[in-house]
Amino acid sequence: MQHAMLEIDDLHVAYGQVEAVRGVTLGLQAGQIVTVIGPNGAGKTTLLAAAMGLLPSRGTLRFEGEDLHGLDVEARVERGLCLVPEKRELFGELTVLDNLMLGAYARRLGGAALRGRLDFVFDRFPRLGERRKQRADTLSGGERQMLALGRALMSSPRLLMLDEPSLGLAPLIVQEILTIVRGLRGEGVSILLVEQNARAALDSSDHGYVLETGEVALSGASAELAGDARVQATYLGGGSGDED
Ligand code: ATP
Numbered sequence: 001m002q003h004a005m006l007e008i009d010d011l012h013v014a015y016g017q018v019e020a021v022r023g024v025t026l027g028l029q030a031g032q033i034v035t036v037i038g039p040n041g042a043g044k045t046t047l048l049a050a051a052m053g054l055l056p057s058r059g060t061l062r063f064e065g066e067d068l069h070g071l072d073v074e075a076r077v078e079r080g081l082c083l084v085p086e087k088r089e090l091f092g093e094l095t096v097l098d099n100l101m102l103g104a105y106a107r108r109l110g111g112a113a114l115r116g117r118l119d120f121v122f123d124r125f126p127r128l129g130e131r132r133k134q135r136a137d138t139l140s141g142g143e144r145q146m147l148a149l150g151r152a153l154m155s156s157p158r159l160l161m162l163d164e165p166s167l168g169l170a171p172l173i174v175q176e177i178l179t180i181v182r183g184l185r186g187e188g189v190s191i192l193l194v195e196q197n198a199r200a201a202l203d204s205s206d207h208g209y210v211l212e213t214g215e216v217a218l219s220g221a222s223a224e225l226a227g228d229a230r231v232q233a234t235y236l237g238g239g240s241g242d243e244d
Pocket of ligand 1: 015018020038039040041042043044045046047196
């Protein structure tokens with residue numbers, strides 16, 4: 001039987017007594033962009049953190065058929081998983097280039113492989129190439145998000161998990177970043193995209209899940225979800241979804 005690239009079944013994640021993810025089931029096939037939308041505090045970040053191995057969890061968690069429980073973060077990176085956290089977590093005092101090099105560290109790349117990865121990132125984010133010698137803390141918000149993405153790409157992920165890449169960015173920059181993200185699929189990178197910007201996320205994905213208070217409230221093809229009356233009323237209501 002062919003299994004999904006990522007298989008999450010009845011997953012539970014708790015902070016002490018408080019269960020933040022309560023029995024989530026989610027699947028992602030290789031080559032897909034899958035999004036998880038939902039309000040503040042729904043458990044989206046917690047779900048990604050558990051998949052990456054930053055938090056313990058209960059339930060099924062498999063990547064390419066392999067049980068992820070018992071594998072630490074580094075081992076998951078070696079398997080081809082990578083997370084771009086919401087806060088981006090760049091090293092502001094280091095240059096763009098040094099931040100990128102750190103992304104290759106877990107994969108122990110050197111020489112030609114390292115240069116090849118850098119070229120791959122600079123091809124997709126020419127601005128990072130232009131600013132390679134600049135300190136990361138001199139970059140604009142959009143450029144920082146690009147650097148966070150670029151750093152993740154240095155580890156040659158096959159599944160890239162993005163936590164709110166649109167956060168705090170102007171709509172035009174969000175579109176620019178999501179265009180690049182969609183393009184990665186053609187390079188063999190599948191994407192799990194967590195977003196509060198439901199419109200942009202549904203427009204950019206194949207399949208979507210709506211997470212509410214730790215549970216999947218709705219799921220389906222992204223185009224269908226975008227047309228769903230409940231999704232429209234709660235998550236797509238009125239404006240563009242880009243209040244910032
Ligand atoms: P946001 O978009 O605000 O990040 P989210 O959907 O990603 O929201 P989570 O950050 O995963 O939601 O939070 C889910 C629940 O877990 C919330 O009730 C939150 O208060 C709680 N929570 C998150 N982090 C912790 C923590 N370190 N300790 C205790 N509770 C936490």
